[in-house]
Amino acid sequence: MQSRLSRRFVAFILALVNVYVLLVLGYWLLRWLAGDRWWWLAFMNNFAIWYFLPLFVFLPLVLLLRSRRGLLLLLPVLLIAAIWITPYYLPTARAAAPNPSLSVVTFNIWGGNESLPANHFDQIAAWLREMDADVVVMQEVPLSQRIRADGFLGLGDMYTGQIAPETDNWTNVTLTRLPVIAYESFDMTETQPRYQRVVVEFAGEQIAIYNVHTVLPVRRLPHIDFPVRSIYESILLRYDETMRNAQLDFLVDRLAEERLPYIVAGDFNMSDQTLAYTRVAAHMHDSFREVGAGYSATWPLAVVRGDAWAWVPPLVRIDYIWHSEDWVAQAVARGPILGSDHLPMTGTLARVTP
Numbered sequence: 001m002q003s004r005l006s007r008r009f010v011a012f013i014l015a016l017v018n019v020y021v022l023l024v025l026g027y028w029l030l031r032w033l034a035g036d037r038w039w040w041l042a043f044m045n046n047f048a049i050w051y052f053l054p055l056f057v058f059l060p061l062v063l064l065l066r067s068r069r070g071l072l073l074l075l076p077v078l079l080i081a082a083i084w085i086t087p088y089y090l091p092t093a094r095a096a097a098p099n100p101s102l103s104v105v106t107f108n109i110w111g112g113n114e115s116l117p118a119n120h121f122d123q124i125a126a127w128l129r130e131m132d133a134d135v136v137v138m139q140e141v142p143l144s145q146r147i148r149a150d151g152f153l154g155l156g157d158m159y160t161g162q163i164a165p166e167t168d169n170w171t172n173v174t175l176t177r178l179p180v181i182a183y184e185s186f187d188m189t190e191t192q193p194r195y196q197r198v199v200v201e202f203a204g205e206q207i208a209i210y211n212v213h214t215v216l217p218v219r220r221l222p223h224i225d226f227p228v229r230s231i232y233e234s235i236l237l238r239y240d241e242t243m244r245n246a247q248l249d250f251l252v253d254r255l256a257e258e259r260l261p262y263i264v265a266g267d268f269n270m271s272d273q274t275l276a277y278t279r280v281a282a283h284m285h286d287s288f289r290e291v292g293a294g295y296s297a298t299w300p301l302a303v304v305r306g307d308a309w310a311w312v313p314p315l316v317r318i319d320y321i322w323h324s325e326d327w328v329a330q331a332v333a334r335g336p337i338l339g340s341d342h343l344p345m346t347g348t349l350a351r352v353t354p
Helices: 002-034 039-045 048-052 055-064 068-089 119-131 231-237 242-256 275-281 287-291
Strands: 101-108 135-141 161-163 171-176 180-187 193-202 205-213 262-267 302-305 308-311 319-323 327-334 345-351
Touching: 002 039, 002 048, 002 055, 002 068, 048 068, 055 068, 101 119, 101 205, 101 262, 101 319, 135 205, 135 262, 161 180, 161 193, 171 193, 171 205, 205 242, 242 262, 242 275, 262 345, 287 319, 287 327, 287 345, 319 327, 319 345
Parallel strands: 101 135, 205 262
Antiparallel strands: 101 345, 135 171, 161 171, 180 193, 193 205, 262 319, 302 308, 327 345
């Protein structure tokens, strides 16, 4: 009887392994053949790394059961996982450069944050003071924090350069202690300026800082008429990368004409698992991929529902610090939870000798 139950248990586990392997291999085959052609596949691409999570259950099980068949079934998925995940845990070591270094913070402080207690902004300001970065690029900064007599987030004494477009809505804000030479704001949507270009003086030369915030990749009407109860269900059913990808193309074309050493940071609303990321990474360098370790997702973190917080673990990295060939990344890390649905990113980059 016990032997029969054992055989049934092994058969059940092997059946689950079979289904899992077929699903994973089917996904990767579709990704290879179709890329992001269909909206549902493009949505799935955002979370590609998470499809290997069941391996942490199935692999120990087949080893404990001494199932050669199960191990052979998992082998192709293990191979794909090794190729896909290993680069996240083998960062390129960067020696401390003798050249001048620049510290950067990017943080989407969340457009809905005015519903939070007033000390929420004080916590963000206190952390930024602690970081003491040369450049801070923020997204979704509300008007209330831009019209303060003591400067954005009360940081007027620390950052003499405080730059934001004229708008009554939340928008991008760039803070810097470096001398500001020039400033431009480009419309990447029909209604909102979505990135800034700020030219500053650094170590005796001009450099360009881009503060970027692309649109959320959704369309107005859902693909499937289905009642939704949360923002995440709404994103799934309305997922559409068209506008966001057009903005990324616009930005990449603009950077191709950039003649100054540049740093590009902000909320790209783009997972590093997507094909869009691959296209952007062909034109500039992702500081985290250079010197970071691990996956380090930055979104989503939480959404306010009335007076309650609905906590969600971060699943994808959509906040970036990119740079041109003129820089080398020395350190990149995630910041703490500060009331936003994003985690901030911090980085230090050294100027490469021209």
